[in-house]
Amino acid sequence: MQPTVLAAFFEFSRTAFSMSAAVLALLVIGLLAAKNDIVQARGLDKIAALTNLCFAIRWRPSAQNIFPVQNS
Amino acid sequence: MNLVAVVHAVAFVLAYFVGFALIAASLSIATKSQVRWSGLLFGIMMFLFVAMIHFPGAVTSGGRILWTIVIREMSFGGGGWVLAGIAMGGSRAPGKNLIAVGRVLIAIAAIFFGVQHFLHPLGLPGVPLEKQMPTWIPARPFIDYLTGAFLIVAGVCFLAARKTRMAATYLGAWIVLLVVVIYAPVLIGALADPSTAVKKVEGLNYFADTLLFGGVILSLARAMTAIAPPSAKFTESAPNSSLRTV
Numbered sequence: 001m002q003p004t005v006l007a008a009f010f011e012f013s014r015t016a017f018s019m020s021a022a023v024l025a026l027l028v029i030g031l032l033a034a035k036n037d038i039v040q041a042r043g044l045d046k047i048a049a050l051t052n053l054c055f056a057i058r059w060r061p062s063a064q065n066i067f068p069v070q071n072s
Numbered sequence: 073m074n075l076v077a078v079v080h081a082v083a084f085v086l087a088y089f090v091g092f093a094l095i096a097a098s099l100s101i102a103t104k105s106q107v108r109w110s111g112l113l114f115g116i117m118m119f120l121f122v123a124m125i126h127f128p129g130a131v132t133s134g135g136r137i138l139w140t141i142v143i144r145e146m147s148f149g150g151g152g153w154v155l156a157g158i159a160m161g162g163s164r165a166p167g168k169n170l171i172a173v174g175r176v177l178i179a180i181a182a183i184f185f186g187v188q189h190f191l192h193p194l195g196l197p198g199v200p201l202e203k204q205m206p207t208w209i210p211a212r213p214f215i216d217y218l219t220g221a222f223l224i225v226a227g228v229c230f231l232a233a234r235k236t237r238m239a240a241t242y243l244g245a246w247i248v249l250l251v252v253v254i255y256a257p258v259l260i261g262a263l264a265d266p267s268t269a270v271k272k273v274e275g276l277n278y279f280a281d282t283l284l285f286g287g288v289i290l291s292l293a294r295a296m297t298a299i300a301p302p303s304a305k306f307t308e309s310a311p312n313s314s315l316r317t318v
Contacts, residue, residue, distance in 0.1 A: 019276050020263065022095075030102040047245045051294050054248070054287025055114075055155065056102035058148075058280045 026056045093117075101155065111156030112170070118149030137202055140188065143181045144199055144285065150177030151288030158291070158298045171295045175230050178288055182227030182243070189220025196254065198247050198282040203274075206261075209254060222246055230292065237296035240289050247286035255279045 030053030037049035093113075100110035122145045130138035154174035160167030188200035194212055196203050197219040205212045222243050229239035255278060262275020 019273065023276070023280065026098055026102055029099070033103045044241045044245050045293075045297070047248055048241055048290045048293045048297070050248065051244075051287050051290040052101050052104055052107075052155070054283050054290065055151070056098040058098070058284040058287075 030056045108156050108159035111152045115149040115152030118145050143184045146177050147181035150174035151291045154291040154295050158295050163299050179227045179230035182223045186220045186223030189216045197250050199285050237293050240293035244286050244290035251283045
């Protein structure tokens with residue numbers, strides 16, 4: 001891996017990192033929870049089964065509260 | 073301890089409290105556990121934010137963006153109440169009323185956003201804020217006009233409580249598609265931008281907020297499914313169908 005890429009990775013801000021990690025974690029949890037609904041639904045109802053997942057991913061205000069945004 | 077220090081301490085504690093409350097609400101909604109409470113409280117919190125922060129700001133400063141945020145947060149609150157209504161059993165009194173209030177708020181947001189798409193046809197579609205659509209996207213005005221038309225038609229359906237489920241399903245699917253095709257690349261571009269943390273957070277905000285708006289629309293579709301008997305799926309034109317009264 002090039003040093004510039006490594007540097008960019010390590011300079012990733014705490015806020016952005018925590019929010020991205022939270023989004024990924026909630027995506028996995030939400031998908032696991034919605035798995036049965038998605039399987040049972042038909043057609044476009046499969047997308048409606050993702051409703052709770054769409055809600056849950058909106059994590060950002062919480063992450064911003066706990067890790068305030070800092071310009072790097 | 074002087075007054076300023078007390079206010080700072082309270083604000084500090086409040087910020088952490090809201091942060092952890094939102095994490096708890098997210099987990100509750102994602103796992104579909106106690107959604108009647110998390111949805112209800114999420115909605116109340118959104119309405120409090122509107123009443124205390126966004127609405128006074130929009131009244132004093134004016135401007136399209138601030139009013140868009142007011143309407144957006146109201147629709148988020150309405151979506152939370154729709155989820156709570158579904159969890160309470162949408163065909164009975166408390167749940168039915170929550171879904172009805174949420175439906176009207178979401179309808180207002182859909183119509184308002186739809187009109188904004190026609191007035192500002194180069195902005196990112198879905199929730200029309202400041203950010204413009206990236207230039208690599210072909211037929212940018214067409215996407216905005218199409219989204220605007222979808223929003224207005226669906227908003228009128230929601231308001232009139234006619235074909236609500238079908239309109240919400242198609243509009244929600246369109247918004248989720250926009251998030252995947254347009255907002256996800258914008259998010260990746262923002263995260264890869266080495267300039268500032270603010271840019272990264274902004275990219276995440278646009279992605280998560282528009283996805284939530286899609287979820288709000290889809291919650292209406294789910295509410296109609298929860299209320300309707302199985303045989304009534306996509307057949308809402310029956311004159312005395314319960315779908316039309318919610």
